[in-house]
Amino acid sequence: MRIAPIAVVGPTATGKSDLALDVAARLGGEIVNIDAMQLYRGMDIGTAKLPPEQRRGIPHHQLDVLEVTETATVAAYQIAATADVRAILDRGRVPVIVGGSMMYVQALLDDWQFPATDAAVREKWEAVLDRDGVAAVHQALTEADPVAARTILPTDGRRIVRALEVVELTGRPFAASQPQRGRPRWNTTIIGVDRETADLDARIERRTATMFDQGLVEEVRELIGRGLREGQTARRAIGYAQVLSYLDGEYDLDRARERTFIGTRRYVRRQRSWFRRDPRVHWVDGADSALVDSVLAHIVSPAE
Numbered sequence: 001m002r003i004a005p006i007a008v009v010g011p012t013a014t015g016k017s018d019l020a021l022d023v024a025a026r027l028g029g030e031i032v033n034i035d036a037m038q039l040y041r042g043m044d045i046g047t048a049k050l051p052p053e054q055r056r057g058i059p060h061h062q063l064d065v066l067e068v069t070e071t072a073t074v075a076a077y078q079i080a081a082t083a084d085v086r087a088i089l090d091r092g093r094v095p096v097i098v099g100g101s102m103m104y105v106q107a108l109l110d111d112w113q114f115p116a117t118d119a120a121v122r123e124k125w126e127a128v129l130d131r132d133g134v135a136a137v138h139q140a141l142t143e144a145d146p147v148a149a150r151t152i153l154p155t156d157g158r159r160i161v162r163a164l165e166v167v168e169l170t171g172r173p174f175a176a177s178q179p180q181r182g183r184p185r186w187n188t189t190i191i192g193v194d195r196e197t198a199d200l201d202a203r204i205e206r207r208t209a210t211m212f213d214q215g216l217v218e219e220v221r222e223l224i225g226r227g228l229r230e231g232q233t234a235r236r237a238i239g240y241a242q243v244l245s246y247l248d249g250e251y252d253l254d255r256a257r258e259r260t261f262i263g264t265r266r267y268v269r270r271q272r273s274w275f276r277r278d279p280r281v282h283w284v285d286g287a288d289s290a291l292v293d294s295v296l297a298h299i300v301s302p303a304e
Contacts, residue, residue: 020098034099046239148174
């Protein structure tokens with residue numbers, strides 16, 4: 001008999017990290033991060049990364065594994081996180097996978113087989129993105145694959161570039177490369193955490209204010225010295241992109257805060273829509289005072 005993993009997913013700011021820690025503490029687990037921006041060293045305040053002293057001595061994996069100059073990819077994450085999950089299982093402990101990066105969740109739990117990549121093709125579209133902006137690559141995708149253009153957020157430049165790369169390399173629609181949902185790998189139990197919209201919006205607003213008060217601007221300044229501006233992924237993260245624009249004089253600090261709040265809220269709506277389409281997710285209320293007990297009641301611990 002082996003212990004099945006637990007995935008704690010859902011929108012930003014719902015309380016996933018605290019719940020995952022509580023579950024791991026109760027079951028003898030280890031945390032596997034599945035938030036793409038928390039992969040980056042030094043991106044701490046803007047990603048709400050738990051500092052080591054708040055991790056209760058529970059091992060954490062897939063945190064601080066990339067420099068901000070490196071590009072986070074779903075494929076590389078899948079390989080590394082799969083190895084972590086298997087190692088935790090081999091130790092007889094419970095992998096508690098936590099985060100809200102949608103494609104990363106699907107890649108890990110559905111064993112996504114990725115189409116080939118081509119650096120030259122990707123660099124071509126990244127150059128268009130950098131030179132002409134996200135609207136230009138979205139228009140190119142609309143012409144090449146209208147269905148993909150309708151399903152990918154028009155502001156998600158990285159995913160649009162990847163879709164264009166796949167379409168160009170395979171000659172097939174981007175959707176043809178997507179995984180099909182079936183039984184989750186390792187018989188993982190998937191827990192979705194959400195809250196009432198008004199409550200979640202208030203939490204996002206407080207969280208945004210706290211990030212700026214705790215030194216997000218200073219964190220971005222420090223990361224600029226480590227190459228943040230040269231990074232293809234890290235510099236576009238919510239909060240970091242807005243602070244970079246503030247430092248570049250595009251708008252004032254209050255506007256940077258407002259745009260960070262709005263960007264986070266939009267991302268939350270997208271996360272909610274994505275995860276709600278997955279019938280395997282068991283949903284819980286992040287405001288439930290008996291949340292941990294509610295979650296544990298839905299977990300089948302041993303798995304063949």
